[in-house]
Amino acid sequence: xxxxxxxxxxxxxxxxxxxxxxxxxxxxxxxxxxxxxxxxxxxxxxxxxxxxxxxxxxxxxxxxxxxxxxxxxxxxxxxxxxxxxxxxxxxxxxxxxxxxxxxxxxxxxxxxxxxxxxxxxxxxxxxxxxxxxxxxxxxxxxxxxxxxxxxxxxxxxxxxxxxxxxxxxxxxxxxxxxxxxxxxxxxx
Numbered sequence: 082x083x084x085x086x087x088x089x090x091x092x093x094x095x096x097x098x099x100x101x102x103x104x105x106x107x108x109x110x111x112x113x114x115x116x117x118x119x120x121x122x123x124x125x126x127x128x129x130x131x132x133x134x135x136x137x138x139x140x141x142x143x144x145x146x147x148x149x150x151x152x153x154x155x156x157x158x159x160x161x162x163x164x165x166x167x168x169x170x171x172x173x174x175x176x177x178x179x180x181x182x183x184x185x186x187x188x189x190x191x192x193x194x195x196x197x198x199x200x201x202x203x204x205x206x207x208x209x210x211x212x213x214x215x216x217x218x219x220x221x222x223x224x225x226x227x228x229x230x231x232x233x234x235x236x237x238x239x240x241x242x243x244x245x246x247x248x249x250x251x252x253x254x255x256x257x258x259x260x261x262x263x264x265x266x267x268x269x
Contacts, residue, residue, distance in 0.1 A: 147172045147235045150242075159252045164259045171202060171258065172235055178202055194268055202234045205265060206258055219257055221245060 115123040179200035183191035193200040195211045231237045
């Protein structure tokens with residue numbers, strides 16, 4: 082008995098908090114109640130709010146430019162939801178490009194299947210000769226020399242939208258990016 086009392090799997094502070102918990106002497110059934118919601122029900126929204134206000138979530142490290150692009154994308158009623166999600170993943174560099182896969186699994190080549198250069202998001206969607214051709218076919222007036230000097234996908238997308246200057250360009254650019262991604266994935 083003495084051995085079990087001296088060994089604790091909890092840190093002393095946690096143990097003290099557990100011991101402070103009052104024991105309820107009742108025969109009623111237990112009921113879970115979420116104190117962060119007026120109905121007592123835990124929802125994703127209320128859980129996210131609790132986590133984000135308590136700084137328990139890791140920092141998003143999102144730039145103002147990315148945030149503005151995402152806000153514009155989410156507000157645009159003519160962009161399909163799956164394309165909005167894709168744009169979010171693109172801006173957060175969370176797409177399974179060859180370069181991102183190679184970073185996680187070194188045995189996977191980081192080469193673009195069209196030109197054999199390293200396939201980053203910027204390369205796949207803007208720098209690759211195939212991508213340049215697609216942008217020209219869809220009548221986006223882009224200065225390829227300016228884009229060639231940019232590596233940040235947020236900067237490039239902001240440039241594309243600013244150059245074409247309309248909400249329609251955001252919709253067209255988003256859908257065109259989605260089509261390039263789909264084409265690439267269909268090839269694989």
